[in-house]
Amino acid sequence: MMDKEKYRAMFCNPNWDYATLEAADEITSRIGKEYLKLKTYPNQIEIVTSEQMLDAYALTGLPTSYPHWKFGKDFVLNQNNYTKGRMGLSYEMVINSNPCISYNMENNSTCMMLLVIAHACQGHNAFFRNNYLFREWTSAGTIVDYMVFARDFILKCEEEFGEEEVENVLDACHALMNQGVDNYKKPFRLSSVEENERLKKLIAIKRENFNELWKTLPTGLKLPEATSGEDQKFPKEPEENILYFIEKFAPALPAWKREIIRIGRKVAQYFYPQGATKVMNEGFATFTHYHIINKLFEEGYVNDGFMLEFLKSHSGVLYQPEYNSKYYSGLNPYTLGFNIFMDIKRICLSPTKEDKQWFPDLIGKDWLEQVHYVMENFRDDSFILQYLSPKVIRNMKLFTIVDNEQENEYEIGAIHNERGYKKIREQLSNQYDRSSYVPNIQVTKVDQHQTSKLYLTHTIQKDRKLDIESTQETLEHIRYLWGFPVELHSKNKLGINENTFEA
Amino acid sequence: MSHIIDRRKNDKGKSTGNRQKFLKRVEGQIRKAIPDIISQESIKDSHTGGNVKVPVRGLDEPSFQHDPKTGKKQIVRPGNDRFNEGDRIPKPKEGEGGMGRQKGSNNPEVTEDEFTVVLSREEFLKYFFDDLALPNLVKKLMASTETFEMKRAGYTRDSVPSRLNIKSTFQQSLGRRLALKGFLDKKLKNLEEQLANSTHPNEIAALKEEIEKVKRQATTVPFFEDIDMKFNNFERVVIPVTSAVMFCIMDVSGSMGFHEKDISKRFFTLLYIFLTRLYKNVELVFIRHHTEAKEVNEEEFFNSRESGGTVVAPSLKLMHQIIRTRYDESWNVYCCQASDGDVWSKQDAMECKNLVQETILPAIQYMAYIEINNRTKQSDLWQAYNQISNDENFAIRHINEVFDIWPVFQGLFRKRNGVKAG
Numbered sequence: 001m002m003d004k005e006k007y008r009a010m011f012c013n014p015n016w017d018y019a020t021l022e023a024a025d026e027i028t029s030r031i032g033k034e035y036l037k038l039k040t041y042p043n044q045i046e047i048v049t050s051e052q053m054l055d056a057y058a059l060t061g062l063p064t065s066y067p068h069w070k071f072g073k074d075f076v077l078n079q080n081n082y083t084k085g086r087m088g089l090s091y092e093m094v095i096n097s098n099p100c101i102s103y104n105m106e107n108n109s110t111c112m113m114l115l116v117i118a119h120a121c122q123g124h125n126a127f128f129r130n131n132y133l134f135r136e137w138t139s140a141g142t143i144v145d146y147m148v149f150a151r152d153f154i155l156k157c158e159e160e161f162g163e164e165e166v167e168n169v170l171d172a173c174h175a176l177m178n179q180g181v182d183n184y185k186k187p188f189r190l191s192s193v194e195e196n197e198r199l200k201k202l203i204a205i206k207r208e209n210f211n212e213l214w215k216t217l218p219t220g221l222k223l224p225e226a227t228s229g230e231d232q233k234f235p236k237e238p239e240e241n242i243l244y245f246i247e248k249f250a251p252a253l254p255a256w257k258r259e260i261i262r263i264g265r266k267v268a269q270y271f272y273p274q275g276a277t278k279v280m281n282e283g284f285a286t287f288t289h290y291h292i293i294n295k296l297f298e299e300g301y302v303n304d305g306f307m308l309e310f311l312k313s314h315s316g317v318l319y320q321p322e323y324n325s326k327y328y329s330g331l332n333p334y335t336l337g338f339n340i341f342m343d344i345k346r347i348c349l350s351p352t353k354e355d356k357q358w359f360p361d362l363i364g365k366d367w368l369e370q371v372h373y374v375m376e377n378f379r380d381d382s383f384i385l386q387y388l389s390p391k392v393i394r395n396m397k398l399f400t401i402v403d404n405e406q407e408n409e410y411e412i413g414a415i416h417n418e419r420g421y422k423k424i425r426e427q428l429s430n431q432y433d434r435s436s437y438v439p440n441i442q443v444t445k446v447d448q449h450q451t452s453k454l455y456l457t458h459t460i461q462k463d464r465k466l467d468i469e470s471t472q473e474t475l476e477h478i479r480y481l482w483g484f485p486v487e488l489h490s491k492n493k494l495g496i497n498e499n500t501f502e503a
Numbered sequence: 504m505s506h507i508i509d510r511r512k513n514d515k516g517k518s519t520g521n522r523q524k525f526l527k528r529v530e531g532q533i534r535k536a537i538p539d540i541i542s543q544e545s546i547k548d549s550h551t552g553g554n555v556k557v558p559v560r561g562l563d564e565p566s567f568q569h570d571p572k573t574g575k576k577q578i579v580r581p582g583n584d585r586f587n588e589g590d591r592i593p594k595p596k597e598g599e600g601g602m603g604r605q606k607g608s609n610n611p612e613v614t615e616d617e618f619t620v621v622l623s624r625e626e627f628l629k630y631f632f633d634d635l636a637l638p639n640l641v642k643k644l645m646a647s648t649e650t651f652e653m654k655r656a657g658y659t660r661d662s663v664p665s666r667l668n669i670k671s672t673f674q675q676s677l678g679r680r681l682a683l684k685g686f687l688d689k690k691l692k693n694l695e696e697q698l699a700n701s702t703h704p705n706e707i708a709a710l711k712e713e714i715e716k717v718k719r720q721a722t723t724v725p726f727f728e729d730i731d732m733k734f735n736n737f738e739r740v741v742i743p744v745t746s747a748v749m750f751c752i753m754d755v756s757g758s759m760g761f762h763e764k765d766i767s768k769r770f771f772t773l774l775y776i777f778l779t780r781l782y783k784n785v786e787l788v789f790i791r792h793h794t795e796a797k798e799v800n801e802e803e804f805f806n807s808r809e810s811g812g813t814v815v816a817p818s819l820k821l822m823h824q825i826i827r828t829r830y831d832e833s834w835n836v837y838c839c840q841a842s843d844g845d846v847w848s849k850q851d852a853m854e855c856k857n858l859v860q861e862t863i864l865p866a867i868q869y870m871a872y873i874e875i876n877n878r879t880k881q882s883d884l885w886q887a888y889n890q891i892s893n894d895e896n897f898a899i900r901h902i903n904e905v906f907d908i909w910p911v912f913q914g915l916f917r918k919r920n921g922v923k924a925g
Contacts, residue, residue, distance in 0.1 A: 103510075163524075
C-alpha cells in the first residue's frame with residue numbers, strides 16, 4: 001500500500017502508465033468492495049487502440065467469434081462512421097465472462113481510465129455476476145472457451161463443406177436469432193471440453209448404428225409409427241424457439257448443420273440478457289462509477305481538477321437530448337437507469353410524502369441493500385414498472401405519444417402530471433418488453449405424413465402486422481434449413497388468419 | 504486479482520478475414536462501380552490516390568420484423584415542453600421522418616443507408632483487373648521476364664587480369680613482404696651477433712657468407728607473388744524484369760475533338776494502371792502526330808490544340824527509334840495507338856501496316872490500336888491494320904462512347920488459356 005500522496009500524484013497526472021492503472025484498479029476494487037459491497041468476477045483489463053476497439057465492436061465484444069461476412073460489414077460500417085467523425089468510440093467495452101474482460105482505449109486520460117475502470121470493472125462486472133438473468137441464462141466461465149470451440153468448428157466445416165454452404169447456414173441462423181431464445185427454460189451450461197465430448201459421443205453412436213443393410217430398404221416404405229397416429233399432433237405444444245425446433249426435428253439436415261444451428265442458438269441465448277437489461281446495466285455501472293469516484297474525492301485521492309474532468313465526462317455520458325433536438329436518438333439508457341437508481345437511494349434516505357405513497361417498501365430501508373436487491377432481481381421492463389418514480393418522470397419531462405395507424409394525427413397520451421405517471425410508467429415498461437419488438441411467432445404444426453411442411457403462427461399484437469419483405473426473406477431462410485415448404489399464418493386475437501406467407 | 508494487459512502491440516486487423524468475406528459479397532456492386540471511378544485525373548495520379556471509395560447498398564440481414572406503419576403504438580419521449588394530455592399533432596408526411604420513427608439506440612426499427620466501402624489500392628486493382636491479363640504474357644515473356652546480373656561475391660585467387668583487385672592484392676603483398684623482412688632482419692641480427700662473438704676464422708668465413716646470403720635474400724623479396732593475387736569474384740544472379748514502357752500514340756489532327764481525346768485518355772489511363780500492376784516501374788512515352796510526329800509530355804499530349812493533316816507512319820518510326828536508343832531488351836514495351844482512322848492516303852496506311860508488322864511487333868510485347876469514330880465505313884487505317892489483326896500481339900478495336908471503353912479493354916486483355924497476370 002502506498003500513501004495517499006503517491007496515489008494523488010499519479011491520478012492527477014493526465015498521462016497514465018502501467019503503475020497508474022494498477023493503482024486505479026486496486027483502489028476502485030477496494031472502494032467497490034468496502035463501500036458499495038460489490039461482488040465481482042476477477043478483472044482482466046486490456047489496453048487497446050482505436051482499431052482494435054473497432055474489431056471488438058464488430059465481434060460485438062467477444063474476444064473471438066466464428067468468421068462471417070456480417071462482422072466484416074459491421075466493421076466497415078463502424079469504421080466509416082468513425083473516420084468521418086459521425087461516431088465516437090466508447091471509452092470501454094466489457095465482456096460478460098469470468099474473468100471479466102474489459103477493453104480500455106489507449107488514448108483515455110488518467111481520469112477517464114479511473115472512470116472507465118470503476119464503470120466497467122466494478123459496475124458492469126458486478127451486474128454480470130449478480131443479476132438473475134445473467135446468472136441463469138449465461139455461463140460466464142465458459143463463453144470465451146465456447147466461442148473458441150465455435151470458431152474452430154465453423155472453420156472445419158468451411159474446409160470440409162465449402163464456405164458458401166456454411167455461410168448459408170449462418171445467414172439463416174442470424175435471421176432467426178431473435179427466435180432462437182428460450183424465454184422460460186434455462187439452458188444447460190456446456191464448456192468447450194464438454195461440447196467436444198458430446199460431439200465425439202454423437203459420432204460414436206452414429207457409427208455403431210450405421211448399417212449397410214438400411215440402404216437396401218425399398219423407398220416409400222412407411223414405418224408403422226408414422227402412419228398410425230393420424231390424429232397425433234406434432235409438436236404437441238407450440239414451440240417459440242424456432243432454431244431449437246429446426247435443430248432437433250428438421251427432417252433432412254446433416255449433423256454438421258445442426259451443430260451450427262446450435263452454435264447460433266447459444267450465441268443468441270448468451271446475448272439475450274444483455275438486450276433485456278440495457279437500461280439497468282448501464283444505469284448501475286454509471287451509479288457505481290459515480291459513487292466510487294466521489295468517494296475517492298472525499299478521501300482525498302484526487303483533486304479538484306480531476307473532479308472537474310470527471311464531472312464533464314460523467315455529464316456527457318448522461319446527456320439526454322429532448323424529443324425535438326436534432327441530436328435526439330431515443331432515450332439514453334445511461335440516463336434513465338442512473339436516474340432511477342439514484343432515486344431509489346434518495347427515497348430510502350429522504351422520502352417525501354409522495355414517495356411514501358408510491359414506494360412504501362423502500363421507506364427507511366438501507367439504500368445500498370435496496371440498490372443491490374433491485375440490481376439482482378429485475379430486468380428493464382420490470383425495473384421500470386416497479387421503480388420509475390414520479391420524480392424521475394417529472395425531471396425527465398416524459399410524455400407518451402399515441403401513434404394509431406388509423407388516424408392522421410398523433411395523440412399525446414400522457415404527460416408528467418398526476419394523471420400521467422402510471423400511464424407513462426406502464427408505457428415505458430412496455431416499450432422495453434421484448435414482446436413489443438420481437439414478433440410472437442411459434443412453430444405450430446408439422447405435416448408429418450405427406451409434405452413435411454412446417455407451419456408457423458404469428459400472433460398479432462396491438463394490430464402490428466409483419467413487414468412483408470423481411471418476413472418473406474426470413475421464411476426463405478427457414479425453408480433452407482428445414483428443407484421442405486414453410487407456411488406462416490398471421491392470426492389476430494380472434495384466431496382469424498389475416499395474412500399468409502409461403503416459402 | 505486483476506490482470507492488466509497491454510494489447511496494443513497485438514496483431515491488428517482481427518476483422519480482416521471477415522472484411523474480405525464481406526467484400527466478396529459485395530463484389531458485384533464494386534465491379535459495377537469501378538469503371539465510373541476512372542476520372543479525368545492525370546494518368547499517373549489516378550492510381551496513387553490510395554483509397555478508393557465505392558458506394559455499396561446496405562446488405563440486408565432479414566429477420567421477423569413488425570411493419571412500422573401498422574398498429575397502435577405508444578412511444579415515450581423525454582423533454583416535454585408544450586404538450587398536454589389529449590393534444591393532437593398532425594403526422595409528418597410520408598418520407599419526411601419525424602417523431603414516429605427515428606434512428607435510435609433503443610429503436611429496433613433502424614434503417615440502413617447506403618454506405619461506401621473504402622478499398623485499399625491493392626483491393627481496388629484486384630477487383631479492377633481480376634480477370635485480365637496481358638494476352639501473350641507467357642509466350643514472349645516467360646523466357647525473358649528474367650535477366651541476369653553479375654553480383655560481387657567476395658574474392659578468388661584465380662581469374663582474368665581485368666578482375667584483379669589491386670587494393671587487396673597490394674595489402675596481401677605488403678603483409679607478406681613485412682613478414683619476410685622481419686624474419687630476415689631477425690636472422691641477420693642473430694648472425695651478426697654470432698659473428699661479433701666468433702673467433703674461429705673458419706666460422707667467421709661461414710658466417711660472413713651466410714650474412715651475405717641473407718642480405719641478398721632481403722633485397723630480392725618479390726613485390727608480387729602468385730599467392731598475393733586477389734581477383735574480384737562475380738556470380739550470376741537472376742533478376743526479374745520489372746520495367747515496362749508504354750507508348751501512347753495519338754492522332755491529333757483536326758478531326759480529333761475533345762470527345763475523342765477524352766476517350767483515348769481514359770483508355771491510356773486504364774492501360775497504365777494495368778501495367779503498373781504487373782511491373783514495378785512503368786514509363787510513359789507520349790507521341791502525338793499530325794503531319795509530323797513529336798514526343799511530348801502528358802500535359803501537351805492531351806491539351807495542345809496544334810493540328811494539321813494526318814500522316815501516321817512517322818509516329819511509328821519515331822517510336823521505333825526511341826525504343827532502339829532508350830530501351831534495351833530488358834524492357835517490356837507496350838504500345839497503344841488511338842486514332843479516328845483518318846489518314847492522308849492509302850499508301851500511308853499501308854506503310855503503317857508494314858512498319859507495325861516488320862519492325863514494331865518483333866520488338867514489343869503487345870500493341871493495341873483503338874479507333875474512335877462512329878462511322879460505319881471502315882477507315883483506311885482500319886482496313887490496313889485488319890490484315891494483321893490475327894497476329895497474337897496485335898489487336899484492333901472500335902470505341903464510340905465512354906461506356907464502350909471498359910468492355911473493349913476487357914476484351915483486349917481477357918485472360919486466355921488460364922494465363923495469370925502478375
